[in-house]
Amino acid sequence: xxxxxxxxxxxxxxxxxxxxxxxxxxxxxxxxxxxxxxxxxxxxxxxxxxxxxxxxxxxxxxxxxxxxxxxxxxxxxxxxxxxxxxxxxxxxxxxxxxxxxxxxxxxxxxxxxxxxxxxxxxxxxxxxxxxxxxxxxxxxxxxxxxxxxxxxxxxxxxxxxxxxxxxxxxxxxxxxxxxxxxxxxxxxxxxxxxxxxxxxxxxxxxxxxxxxxxxxxxxxxxxxxxx
Amino acid sequence: xxxxxxxxxxxxxxxxxxxxxxxxxxxxxxxxxxxxxxxxxxxxxxxxxxxxxxxxxxxxxxxxxxxxxxxxxxxxxxxxxxxxxxxxxxxxxxxxxxxxxxxxxxxxxxxxxxxxxxxxxxxxxxxxxxxxxxxxxxxxxxxxxxxxxxxxxxxxxxxxxxxxxxxxxxxxxxxxxxxxxxxxxxxxxxxxxxxxxxxxxxxxxxxxxxxxxxxxxxxxxxxxxxx
DNA sequence: CGCCACCTCAAATGAGCGTTTGAATCGCAG
DNA sequence: CTGCGATTCAAACGCTCATTTGAGGTGGCG
Numbered sequence: 001x002x003x004x005x006x007x008x009x010x011x012x013x014x015x016x017x018x019x020x021x022x023x024x025x026x027x028x029x030x031x032x033x034x035x036x037x038x039x040x041x042x043x044x045x046x047x048x049x050x051x052x053x054x055x056x057x058x059x060x061x062x063x064x065x066x067x068x069x070x071x072x073x074x075x076x077x078x079x080x081x082x083x084x085x086x087x088x089x090x091x092x093x094x095x096x097x098x099x100x101x102x103x104x105x106x107x108x109x110x111x112x113x114x115x116x117x118x119x120x121x122x123x124x125x126x127x128x129x130x131x132x133x134x135x136x137x138x139x140x141x142x143x144x145x146x147x148x149x150x151x152x153x154x155x156x157x158x159x160x161x162x163x164x165x166x167x168x169x170x171x172x173x174x175x176x177x178x179x180x181x182x183x184x185x186x187x188x189x190x191x192x193x194x195x196x197x198x199x200x201x202x203x204x205x206x207x208x209x210x211x212x213x214x215x216x217x218x219x220x221x222x223x224x225x226x227x
Numbered sequence: 228x229x230x231x232x233x234x235x236x237x238x239x240x241x242x243x244x245x246x247x248x249x250x251x252x253x254x255x256x257x258x259x260x261x262x263x264x265x266x267x268x269x270x271x272x273x274x275x276x277x278x279x280x281x282x283x284x285x286x287x288x289x290x291x292x293x294x295x296x297x298x299x300x301x302x303x304x305x306x307x308x309x310x311x312x313x314x315x316x317x318x319x320x321x322x323x324x325x326x327x328x329x330x331x332x333x334x335x336x337x338x339x340x341x342x343x344x345x346x347x348x349x350x351x352x353x354x355x356x357x358x359x360x361x362x363x364x365x366x367x368x369x370x371x372x373x374x375x376x377x378x379x380x381x382x383x384x385x386x387x388x389x390x391x392x393x394x395x396x397x398x399x400x401x402x403x404x405x406x407x408x409x410x411x412x413x414x415x416x417x418x419x420x421x422x423x424x425x426x427x428x429x430x431x432x433x434x435x436x437x438x439x440x441x442x443x444x445x446x447x448x449x450x451x452x453x454x
Numbered sequence: 455c456g457c458c459a460c461c462t463c464a465a466a467t468g469a470g471c472g473t474t475t476g477a478a479t480c481g482c483a484g
Numbered sequence: 485c486t487g488c489g490a491t492t493c494a495a496a497c498g499c500t501c502a503t504t505t506g507a508g509g510t511g512g513c514g
Binding site: 040135155183185190208215221222 | 264265266358361362364368371372373375378379382394395396398399400401402403405406407408409410411412414415417418419421422423426427438439441442443445446447448449
C-alpha cells in the first residue's frame with residue numbers, strides 16, 4: 001500500500017511520481033484482471049487490491065470504472081494500430097507504393113502475434129483488446145462499430161494488391177483474416193493443445209505468424225467461382 | 228404473468244404444460260438476452276421479466292443462474308455438434324469414406340451459418356454460443372477446453388484428406404478456420420457494413436458459406452515452405 | 455371430498471457493487 | 485512555520501444482485 005513511497009526517487013518530483021505511480025498501477029492491474037476475467041467479473045475492489053492502492057483511486061483518477069476501461073482500450077488500440085500502420089507504411093515503401101498481399105497481411109498479423117509472445121510486456125494487452133472487442137459495451141462498442149479508419153488503410157491496400165477482385169470479396173476476406181487473429185485467446189490455445197495432444201504450440205511466434213500469413217494469403221489469392 | 232394459463236389447452240395436461248411452458252419461456256428469454264447483452268449484464272430479474280414468469284422460477288427450475296446458463300449452452304452446442312456430425316457423416320458416405328477438404332469444411336461451416344439466417348429460429352443460438360465461447364467461465368470454460376471429441380472428428384477427417392500434411396499443420400489450420408466462424412458476431416457484421424459502405428452484406432447465407440469455404444479450403448490446400 | 459406432490463408467488467435476506475464523502479496527509483511555495 | 489492544492493484514506497451510502505423463504509394455489513388420485 002506504500003510501495004510507491006518506498007521507491008528511491010528525488011524528493012522534488014515525488015508528488016508527481018506518486019500520482020503517476022498510482023495511475024499506472026491501476027492501469028496495469030485493471031488491464032491484467034480485465035484481460036484474464038472479463039470486465040463485469042472484475043470489481044473496482046479487485047483492481048485496487050491488486051494495484052495496492054486505495055479503493056477511491058479509480059474514481060478519483062478516471063471518473064468511473066467504465067471510463068477506466070475505455071481509457072485502457074483507447075491506449076492499447078492506439079498502440080496496436082500505430083504499430084500496424086507503421087509496418088504497412090514500411091511495406092508500402094519497400095514495394096514502391098504497391099505492397100503485395102503477403103506484406104499487407106504480415107503488417108496486420110505480426111503486431112498482435114509478437115505482443116502475445118511469452119515474455120512480451122504487451123502480452124496481456126492483446127488478450128485485453130480481444131476481450132474488449134467481444135464484451136465491450138457502451139463507448140467501446142460504438143468505437144468498434146463506427147471507427148474503421150484504421151481498417152480502411154488495410155482494405156485499400158488489399159484492393160490495390162488485388163485489382164481484379166471485386167471489392168466486396170476483399171472486404172469479406174479481410175473479415176475472415178481478422179477472425180483468425182481474434183480467435184487467439186488463451187482458452188482457444190488451450191483447446192488446441194488438448195486437441196493436438198501437444199503437437200500444436202504457439203510458443204514459436206514467427207512460425208505461427210508464417211502459418212497464419214500462409215493460410216490467409218492463399219485465401220486472398222484464389223479466384224473462386226464466385227470470387 | 229398468466230400467459231401460460233391463457234393458452235387453450237386440454238385441462239388434463241395443463242399442469243405439465245404449464246411447467247414446460249415456464250421452463251421453455253425462461254430458456255428462450257435467457258438465451259435471447261444472454262446472446263444480445265452477455266451473461267453478467269443480464270440479471271435474473273431481466274430474464275424472468277422478459278419471460279413473464281416469477282422471479283423465483285429460475286432458481287426453482289434450474290437451481291441457479293449459472294446452471295441455467297450452462298443448461299442452455301449444453302443444449303445448443305449439442306444441437307450444433309449433432310448437425311455438424313450429421314453433415315460430416317453424410318459427406319463421408321458420399322465420398323466413399325474419404326471426404327475432401329471442401330466437404331469437411333462445409334459440414335463445419337454450414338450449420339452455424341444457416342442458423343444465422345434472418346428468419347431462422349436458431350438465429351440467436353449462434354450468437355449465444357459464440358458469446359458463451361468467449362465469455363463463459365466455470366463449467367462452460369472447462370467443457371470448452373477439455374471436450375474436444377466433436378472437433379476431433381473433423382481433425383481426423385482433415386488429416387485423412389490431407390495425408391501429406393504434417394498433423395500439427397492440420398490442427399493449426401483448423402484453428403484458423405474456427406476463428407473465421409467465431410468472428411461472425413452481429414457487431415462484426417456491423418463493422419463490415421460500415422467498412423464496405425454496404426457492399427458486404429451477410430444476408431445471402433449460401434453465398435457467404437461459399438466465400439468462407441473457398442477461403443478456408445485454399446488455406447488448407449497450400450503446401451507452404453513451412454507446410 | 456381430501457390428500458399430496460408440484461408449482462407459483464410476493465417478500466425478504468444478505469452480500470457485493472460502484473460511487474461519494476470528508477477528514478487526513480503530502481510536497482511545496484510564500 | 486503556515487497555508488494551499490493535490491492526493492490518499494477509511495468509512496459509509498444507496499442500490500442491485502442472486503438466492504431463499506414460507507404461504508398459497510393447482511390438478512390428479514384414492
